[in-house]
Amino acid sequence: xxxxxxxNVAVVGATGAVGxxxxxxxxxxxxxxGELKLLSSARSAGTKIMFKGQEHTVxxxxxxxxxxxxxxxxxxxxxxxxxxxxxxxxxxxxCIDNTNAFRMDPNTPLVVPxxxxxxxxxxxxxxxxxxxxxxQMVAAxxxxxxxxxxxxxxxxxxxxxxxxxxxxxxxxxxxxxxxLEGNDLKPDILPVGSxxxxxxxxxxxxxxxxxxxxxxxxxxxxxxxxxxKKIMGDESIDVTATCVRIPVxxxxxxxxxxxxxxxxxxxxxxxLLSDAPGIVLVDDPANQLYPLATEAAGKPDVFVGRLxxxxxxxxxxxxxxxxxxxxxxxxWNAVQIAEYMxxxx
Amino acid sequence: xxxxxxxNVAVVGATGAVGxxxxxxxxxxxxxxGELKLLSSARSAGTKIMFKGQEHTVxxxxxxxxxxxxxxxxxxxxxxxxxxxxxxxxxxxxCIDNTNAFRMDPNTPLVVPxxxxxxxxxxxxxxxxxxxxxxQMVAAxxxxxxxxxxxxxxxxxxxxxxxxxxxxxxxxxxxxxxxLEGNDLKPDILPVGSxxxxxxxxxxxxxxxxxxxxxxxxxxxxxxxxxxKKIMGDESIDVTATCVRIPVxxxxxxxxxxxxxxxxxxxxxxxLLSDAPGIVLVDDPANQLYPLATEAAGKPDVFVGRLxxxxxxxxxxxxxxxxxxxxxxxxWNAVQIAEYMxxxx
Numbered sequence: 001x002x003x004x005x006x007x008n009v010a011v012v013g014a015t016g017a018v019g020x021x022x023x024x025x026x027x028x029x030x031x032x033x034g035e036l037k038l039l040s041s042a043r044s045a046g047t048k049i050m051f052k053g054q055e056h057t058v059x060x061x062x063x064x065x066x067x068x069x070x071x072x073x074x075x076x077x078x079x080x081x082x083x084x085x086x087x088x089x090x091x092x093x094x095c096i097d098n099t100n101a102f103r104m105d106p107n108t109p110l111v112v113p114x115x116x117x118x119x120x121x122x123x124x125x126x127x128x129x130x131x132x133x134x135x136q137m138v139a140a141x142x143x144x145x146x147x148x149x150x151x152x153x154x155x156x157x158x159x160x161x162x163x164x165x166x167x168x169x170x171x172x173x174x175x176x177x178x179x180l181e182g183n184d185l186k187p188d189i190l191p192v193g194s195x196x197x198x199x200x201x202x203x204x205x206x207x208x209x210x211x212x213x214x215x216x217x218x219x220x221x222x223x224x225x226x227x228x229k230k231i232m233g234d235e236s237i238d239v240t241a242t243c244v245r246i247p248v249x250x251x252x253x254x255x256x257x258x259x260x261x262x263x264x265x266x267x268x269x270x271x272l273l274s275d276a277p278g279i280v281l282v283d284d285p286a287n288q289l290y291p292l293a294t295e296a297a298g299k300p301d302v303f304v305g306r307l308x309x310x311x312x313x314x315x316x317x318x319x320x321x322x323x324x325x326x327x328x329x330x331x332w333n334a335v336q337i338a339e340y341m342x343x344x345x
Numbered sequence: 346x347x348x349x350x351x352x353n354v355a356v357v358g359a360t361g362a363v364g365x366x367x368x369x370x371x372x373x374x375x376x377x378x379g380e381l382k383l384l385s386s387a388r389s390a391g392t393k394i395m396f397k398g399q400e401h402t403v404x405x406x407x408x409x410x411x412x413x414x415x416x417x418x419x420x421x422x423x424x425x426x427x428x429x430x431x432x433x434x435x436x437x438x439x440c441i442d443n444t445n446a447f448r449m450d451p452n453t454p455l456v457v458p459x460x461x462x463x464x465x466x467x468x469x470x471x472x473x474x475x476x477x478x479x480x481q482m483v484a485a486x487x488x489x490x491x492x493x494x495x496x497x498x499x500x501x502x503x504x505x506x507x508x509x510x511x512x513x514x515x516x517x518x519x520x521x522x523x524x525l526e527g528n529d530l531k532p533d534i535l536p537v538g539s540x541x542x543x544x545x546x547x548x549x550x551x552x553x554x555x556x557x558x559x560x561x562x563x564x565x566x567x568x569x570x571x572x573x574k575k576i577m578g579d580e581s582i583d584v585t586a587t588c589v590r591i592p593v594x595x596x597x598x599x600x601x602x603x604x605x606x607x608x609x610x611x612x613x614x615x616x617l618l619s620d621a622p623g624i625v626l627v628d629d630p631a632n633q634l635y636p637l638a639t640e641a642a643g644k645p646d647v648f649v650g651r652l653x654x655x656x657x658x659x660x661x662x663x664x665x666x667x668x669x670x671x672x673x674x675x676x677w678n679a680v681q682i683a684e685y686m687x688x689x690x
Binding site for chain 1: 497499501503518521522525536537540541542544545548549550551552553557560561562570583584585587589591592593594598600602630631632633634635636637638639650651652653654655656657658663665
């Protein structure tokens with residue numbers, strides 16, 4: 001493998017929760033890296049990060065940071081992607097963007113490798129990584145779409161606090177300690193850092209992730225609706241979502257009702273899912289086995305279980321889908337895309 | 346009111362989580378009690394409980410405990426109800442049973458006062474109190490059923506640990522402390538005390554409440570399906586449920602998709618719900634107001650919010666329903682039934 005092509009890689013948001021996972025995966029997967037550039041805001045610049053036994057110093061991300069970069073992985077918020085990705089593209093980098101900035105842009109492929117990896121080739125310098133709650137759902141539904149067609153999806157989520165960043169985790173743990181002591185909790189981040197009203201997350205369930213739209217849905221819910229249609233390549237799929245934050249550290253769980261276009265066989269569905277790449281079927285009610293957030297945390301797979309035929313609709317199927325929101329829901333999906341590009345150069 | 350008829354009342358399961366709430370409500374509501382008899386298993390007999398400034402000693406429940414009793418409130422598990430309720434009825438008591446023992450018995454009214462209080466008059470000595478997760482849902486849906494008709498319900502629950510009893514709460518708090526210290530958690534009660542496999546509830550979501558049926562649904566899910574049809578008096582309503590335990594102490598939350606039989610107006614739905622007895626509408630997304638388990642805990646009402654039209658189906662409506670599972674979901678619903686009987690003697 002001495003002739004293997006090497007890639008100069010930039011990680012933007014290197015000190016964030018997702019950036020940290022990306023760096024860890026690049027190392028673990030032995031990604032063919034030439035130069036590794038770790039970038040952040042001015043505030044976090046100077047941080048030291050170890051990569052393959054070498055210390056790297058995080059630099060402030062500027063347009064010129066991308067000189068000579070082949071692949072830039074962005075996860076520093078939508079505003080950073082919007083301002084810096086065009087400069088990276090101009091300098092010849094391909095950007096894999098983990099933010100909401102370009103996902104619905106018709107010229108930007110929105111990619112979950114298990115679903116639509118072929119869209120990568122259509123990129124114009126930028127590939128968008130979908131929202132965490134969308135990724136795990138479409139990965140699990142793709143085999144059903146291919147075999148039976150999908151008419152409708154109704155999803156309710158049970159989302160981990162790590163999706164709101166490390167400060168939200170700190171807040172939840174602090175609130176939990178205070179609650180156990182019977183003290184005042186003083187929420188100050190969740191549900192949405194930039195909005196005025198704060199709610200307790202310790203021992204609670206908050207039915208708001210991100211801001212509200214005028215239609216009464218939150219942005220997180222609308223992401224699931226719009227991104228699912230785009231990734232699955234079918235605007236006719238009806239999608240409704242209710243997104244809820246619960247006191248879990250890592251791992252989003254989802255209760256999904258899916259209505260197929262054709263009659264299905266439940267055993268065939270189980271076989272399809274157990275054969276599908278990236279999917280692990282955990283569905284053994286007799287032994288009380290089903291996916292759990294605590295078991296999915298730290299693993300790259302999407303776990304599926306509680307498969308059962310709907311009691312009202314013959315073409316309805318209920319399922320429980322769990323995955324680590326920082327891995328398959330963010331970092332691992334992005335690194336999968338980077339690996340595909342590296343193998344197809 | 347000196348001529349007010351007084352009732353001799355027995356509380357079976359007086360030392361349990363629900364029994365405790367029932368006793369508190371009988372006191373707070375100034376229920377017209379002649380004699381109060383507090384009953385339990387042999388193990389808890391002898392416990393002292395204060396009621397209106399007087400100390401009562403809990404006695405072991407036996408068939409003769411019901412001599413002279415007018416109203417017996419049962420919440421000591423299905424087996425106790427099955428063995429003792431017939432003796433209580435034989436001795437002339439009317440039983441209000443909070444367990445699963447008789448709910449689906451065709452001769453037993455299953456009552457949520459806001460929905461079908463008129464069924465009380467059909468009793469043959471026993472009235473069943475529905476399952477907690479069912480009660481709050483049908484109370485919130487009743488005004489919609491009356492106005493528009495209901496074709497279908499798809500519900501995913503976020504259920505509090507107190508629904509599994511005080512020992513489950515202790516387990517969750519202990520596990521949470523251990524998790525914060527980074528120690529081993531050793532689950533030993535949840536999800537189902539009598540089953541062999543145990544799962545961590547601290548910082549997790551467990552998609553199993555009660556045992557599994559052969560159809561892949563849990564008993565809790567099947568309760569929601571069957572009880573909803575019976576209480577709403579319409580076997581044609583399609584109901585599907587996914588019941589999930591989350592780390593919340595008190596207060597069940599529910600993500601409910603309901604498909605109405607007729608076109609509806611969202612503002613009319615909001616008005617119907619804000620005028621409905623026992624329902625509190627908390628639905629102001631602009632101010633980030635919606636029902637929360639922590640706010641519902643300790644209150645008798647059913648809180649409804651996040652009302653929004655389904656994006657796929659014109660007759661579909663999504664809502665978020667929260668209530669204290671030990672109050673409206675159990676003790677308060679039972680005491681409401683007792684109050685109705687007292688007023689209609």
